[in-house]
Amino acid sequence: MIVGIVGSGAMGSGIAQVIATAGNQVYLLDTNADALARAKQSIKASLEKLIAKEKISADRAAEISGNINLTQEYQQFGKCDLVLEAIVEDLEVKQQVFRELELIVPAGCILASNTSSLSIASIASACKKPERFIGIHFFNPAPIMQLVEIIPAVQTREGLAEEIKELVKSWGKVPVLAKDTPGFIVNRVARPFYGEAIRILEEGIADAATIDWAMTALGGFRMGPFTLMDFIGHDVNYRVTESVFASFFYDPRYKPSFTQKRLFEAGYYGRKSGRGFYNYGDGAPQPEP
Ligand code: NAI
Secondary structure: OEEEEEOOOHHHHHHHHHHHHOOOEEEEEOOOHHHHHHHHHHHHHHHHHHHHOOOOOHHHHHHHHHOEEEEOOHHHHHHOOEEEEOOOOOHHHHHHHHHHHHOOOOOOOEEEEOOOOOOHHHHHOOOOOHHHEEEEEOOOOOOOOOEEEEEEOOOOOOOHHHHHHHHHHHOOOEEEEOOOOOOOOHHHHHHHHHHHHHHHHHOOOOOHHHHHHHHHHHOOOOOOHHHHHHHHOHHHHHHHHHHHHHHOOOOHHHOOOHHHHHHHHHOOOEHHHOEOOOEOOOOOOOOOO
16 A cells, blocks of 8 residues: 655654555655655664664565655655645644645545544545545554544545554554544543633643643653643644634633743743753653653
């Protein structure tokens, strides 16, 4: 199978690694050459970790990276069976990508989005053939996280969700079907988790490190809410919160916070920019996922 991925950021590069590991040819596209270089580096580092843990051999790692072709040219998607988009969480930008993609991909190519919060129906509506469109939502980091949400839109043809379920299993992941509603399953549950944590911080009840410590050491969570938001990136996380809030007709349960908005506006995106709720500069503690 030949799979195209648009966007080589945190998600696109991780998904490329997953799909290449399952033996598929992957074309990983980004419009930004630096992003492609970072993706190459992060896939290399991820495979090196697996070699160090003796989970794969060096030959196997070379085979996996050999399945990934980095590109800036949409024309490379001319032979794809599936194209999955993982670019910025912005409806109009995503719709424009699919309009361009449909001019290039084969008639039978499946189109999918990794969106965390946007309506699959609204992205699909930009397509001439929306019946081949579906949501395939991975979690970060994609090579590690098992769950993948599959979200058919109202336009999606019957049977496609089941086909994607089998495909996702063949990639070594665990699929779950979700309805096309804001945040699907996990991101909907997660909104109040982040929102309430920020409110506790804003009310001065406890600081971020204390809340994270309580949730991990005592609450049994793998990551505290602030470590997790810094890991996801406030650019991504804030946009998802805004989108879920608007999509639920401004239900106050999902209201975004000014604290996170200011981090987003300042470019303090978290780990990826070196600063978020925590500082990731030289010598600063680096929470591990
Ligand atoms: P990111 O910011 O790390 O990467 C996005 C990449 O897309 C960048 O490299 C950028 O250069 C590229 N890009 C932007 N516009 C483009 C275009 N028109 N054509 C080609 N490339 C373009 O973002 P991340 O975190 O990988 O998120 C991507 C998508 O995945 C978003 O929809 C997000 O909601 C979703 N997602 C994010 C998760 C996370 O924890 N970060 C988890 C699951 C889904």
